[in-house]
Amino acid sequence: MRAEKERLFKLRAEINEHNYLYHALNKPVLSDQAFDQLFAQLQAMEAQYPQWASADSPVQRIGAAPVASLQSVAHQVPMLSLDNIFSEADWLEVDRRIHRRWQADAAAITYVCEPKLDGLAISLRYVNGSLVRAATRGDGQQGEDVTHTLRTVANVPLQLRDPATQGGVGALPELLEVRGEVLIPRTTFATLQAAAVQRGEKPLANARNAAAGSVRQLDPKVAASRGLRFYAYAVAESSQELPGSQRELLTWLQGLGFSLAQEIHCVSGAQAVMQQFRQLGEQRAQLPYEIDGMVIKVDSLAGQALLGFVARAPRWAVAWKFPAEEVRSRLLNVVWQVGRTGALTPVAEVEPVEVGGVTVRHATLHNAAEIQRLGLHIGDTVVLYRAGDVIPKIDRVVVELRVPEAEPVVQPRCCPECGSDILQPEAEVVARCSGGLYCKAQRLEALVHFVSRRAMAIDGLGEKWLSQLLESGQVQQPADLYRLEKKALLTLERMGERLADKILGAVEKSKATTLPRFLYALGIRTVGEATALALARHFQDLENLLQADQHTLEEIPDVGPVTAAFILGFFHQDYNRRVMRELLQAGIHWPTMELVAHGAAGSMVITGTLSQLTREEARQLLLKMGLRVASAVSAKTRAVIVGTDPGSKYTEAQRLGIPVWSEADFLQVLRQHGLWPLN
Ligand code: IVH
Numbered sequence: 001m002r003a004e005k006e007r008l009f010k011l012r013a014e015i016n017e018h019n020y021l022y023h024a025l026n027k028p029v030l031s032d033q034a035f036d037q038l039f040a041q042l043q044a045m046e047a048q049y050p051q052w053a054s055a056d057s058p059v060q061r062i063g064a065a066p067v068a069s070l071q072s073v074a075h076q077v078p079m080l081s082l083d084n085i086f087s088e089a090d091w092l093e094v095d096r097r098i099h100r101r102w103q104a105d106a107a108a109i110t111y112v113c114e115p116k117l118d119g120l121a122i123s124l125r126y127v128n129g130s131l132v133r134a135a136t137r138g139d140g141q142q143g144e145d146v147t148h149t150l151r152t153v154a155n156v157p158l159q160l161r162d163p164a165t166q167g168g169v170g171a172l173p174e175l176l177e178v179r180g181e182v183l184i185p186r187t188t189f190a191t192l193q194a195a196a197v198q199r200g201e202k203p204l205a206n207a208r209n210a211a212a213g214s215v216r217q218l219d220p221k222v223a224a225s226r227g228l229r230f231y232a233y234a235v236a237e238s239s240q241e242l243p244g245s246q247r248e249l250l251t252w253l254q255g256l257g258f259s260l261a262q263e264i265h266c267v268s269g270a271q272a273v274m275q276q277f278r279q280l281g282e283q284r285a286q287l288p289y290e291i292d293g294m295v296i297k298v299d300s301l302a303g304q305a306l307l308g309f310v311a312r313a314p315r316w317a318v319a320w321k322f323p324a325e326e327v328r329s330r331l332l333n334v335v336w337q338v339g340r341t342g343a344l345t346p347v348a349e350v351e352p353v354e355v356g357g358v359t360v361r362h363a364t365l366h367n368a369a370e371i372q373r374l375g376l377h378i379g380d381t382v383v384l385y386r387a388g389d390v391i392p393k394i395d396r397v398v399v400e401l402r403v404p405e406a407e408p409v410v411q412p413r414c415c416p417e418c419g420s421d422i423l424q425p426e427a428e429v430v431a432r433c434s435g436g437l438y439c440k441a442q443r444l445e446a447l448v449h450f451v452s453r454r455a456m457a458i459d460g461l462g463e464k465w466l467s468q469l470l471e472s473g474q475v476q477q478p479a480d481l482y483r484l485e486k487k488a489l490l491t492l493e494r495m496g497e498r499l500a501d502k503i504l505g506a507v508e509k510s511k512a513t514t515l516p517r518f519l520y521a522l523g524i525r526t527v528g529e530a531t532a533l534a535l536a537r538h539f540q541d542l543e544n545l546l547q548a549d550q551h552t553l554e555e556i557p558d559v560g561p562v563t564a565a566f567i568l569g570f571f572h573q574d575y576n577r578r579v580m581r582e583l584l585q586a587g588i589h590w591p592t593m594e595l596v597a598h599g600a601a602g603s604m605v606i607t608g609t610l611s612q613l614t615r616e617e618a619r620q621l622l623l624k625m626g627l628r629v630a631s632a633v634s635a636k637t638r639a640v641i642v643g644t645d646p647g648s649k650y651t652e653a654q655r656l657g658i659p660v661w662s663e664a665d666f667l668q669v670l671r672q673h674g675l676w677p678l679n
Helices: 002-024 032-048 088-101 186-198 207-215 220-224 246-256 270-286 301-307 368-374 440-451 463-471 497-510 515-521 529-539 542-547 550-554 561-572 574-585 615-624 648-656 663-672
Strands: 072-074 083-085 110-117 120-127 130-136 142-144 175-183 229-238 265-268 291-298 317-321 325-338 344-355 358-364 381-386 393-397 603-607 639-642 660-662
Touching: 002 032, 083 088, 088 270, 088 291, 088 301, 088 317, 110 229, 110 246, 110 270, 110 317, 120 207, 120 229, 175 207, 186 207, 207 220, 229 246, 246 301, 265 270, 270 291, 291 301, 325 440, 344 368, 344 381, 358 381, 358 393, 368 393, 440 463, 515 529, 515 542, 529 542, 550 561, 561 574, 603 615, 603 648, 639 648, 639 663, 648 660, 660 663
Parallel strands: 083 317, 603 639, 639 660
Antiparallel strands: 072 142, 110 265, 110 291, 120 130, 120 175, 130 142, 175 229, 291 317, 325 344, 325 381, 344 358, 381 393
16 A cells, blocks of 8 residues: 555656656657656556545646636735837836836846737746646736636646755745746647637637636636646745846746747847847747747846836836737728617628738728728728637728729618618717617517516527527517417427426516516616616606607706707607507507606605615615605605604604505605516
8 A cells, every 4th residue: 555655656766757858848858758757657547546636636636626606815915017119219218217227327238028918927836846726917906816727727736846856946935926928839829719600619819818718717628628828927026035036047947847938038238138039929820829028028027126126117127019910901891880879880891811920801990980090991901910819800091002992981871781870979989780679680589688687578488599589580679579379489499398388477477567667678778677667767758759759858967968869769660650559569568657747746754664675775766766765754644654663753744644654655656667577
């Protein structure tokens, strides 16, 4: 047994050492096959002797269970960012400033030039050499705990290498917090991208987003499949004294088992840094990972301490960013896409060109204002740039090359999907299709909203079912939901008897609603719950609302010109009116609004104990209806709400002839205002 235990621990140490040689030093001595054999042996042994298994073991990277959600983590030492610079002049100014503040008479300052890795910043905390926590940067003060996913990153040491026992210098620090960048290497990203496309999924925007998404996965197995890598570049906290320079610090980290970016150089003087920047720019396209510039750090840690920080960035380091890559192409056409919320987005179609190793055919244009700014004509020669993202942007038009037949690009007046009017209230940048319930592009979104809990509350009818119902043509608009038959529902994939009954029951139940809920469910742009309630309170019934003009609408608190325009635009469409009529014919109904007069309504008084809600909740709800709560009954009191064991306020109300509401009366009023049940 002892011999077995020794063998297991030796095997584990051996594998850790090979991982170190492979990942940290880039000098593997074993073939992949030989390594895999060792690994399999350890796996078998740990399975056989679970009593000796350890979370630090290299075979335990992936096994952890998914987490329910990401927990917030406070950074002991804040995670700062760097100031950006963009030119040689900027850099010379930074160098001068550093001289002034720190070494006015020194001939040259020693700098470490590191690639600016384009991933996301991560902090790794080690206690007694074991990885105990990994966190994202977040806002710099608070990040998210991503220990479960970072543990799966092949080159993150789970256990630090002890420099002393390995013939190095120094001992293992009791506490160490290391910072670095996690990213997906280029070739890995290309493979993931190809696989996603093959599965018919939307291509991932870029390697950085993919890395961020992978790190924030709840299931470590998913993260493990993304080929993430971690490169260390700083120490936030250490219980042990650190070496005297950034260069030595990095070497020390490497000795502890961390991988470093390959392209790190220590040079002397501002000119040499510029030389490094040019060189890194030339290497950029061949590097194994995406970088977006070069980070320049004062090498001396004493110098760093002396220079200190301004606001959220150090004075001893800057990020010199690469200019975005530019290419020219020709604008072939502009297509207008309608999003799920009706937003109209112009997309440029350009003659295919290569930018940064990717063939580009489309460019985003954001909105009509952007087109105006560019002065874009079809047929124009345009300058495109790509800033890391797969879809590039148009930077400018080469006006000198404009052909005489070039036509200006104009925003359509009608929705390209459904032909409804395009609305663009003044002061809004985004133009939208007013087709709401009618427009194909918006139907799913509209239905999902319609059935949602705070709208018609049709339980069990989620997006998955709605999109199937849309696809099969059984449902095109909300009123169709009230015509659904069980037979038809059962034709859906994975739909069973019980679920179908449940859905039909929920549809039936939703017919009894309130006016505010109904108005909210229609999904009129910018009409949220509060506005729906204000509209219902003001107009009291749908007919009055349908007849309102812009002016009347704008008089309502909570309704500005933009919202008024959207409301009118919505009711103006025949199709929307028809859907509303059909909904009412299907049996949707609501109690008439008990008018709680707005304006000078007087105040309410509560006495006794309410069983369904606290005093404070009651007070808040009354406030939402525009009613204040007073502590004493007077002639101006609107009504008194009476719970169990009421006090003298009850008798006072009776004496003054003031209306008395039981708790049930109160809840009924709340219900009519869409405020009950509480959500
Ligand atoms: S040092 C106190 N070194 O750039 C500054 N940062 O804007 C600590 N980054 O959030 C950062 N490569 O994610 C440093 N070699 C490198 C870096 C690097 C990429 C990122 C990092 C940070 C951002 C700063």
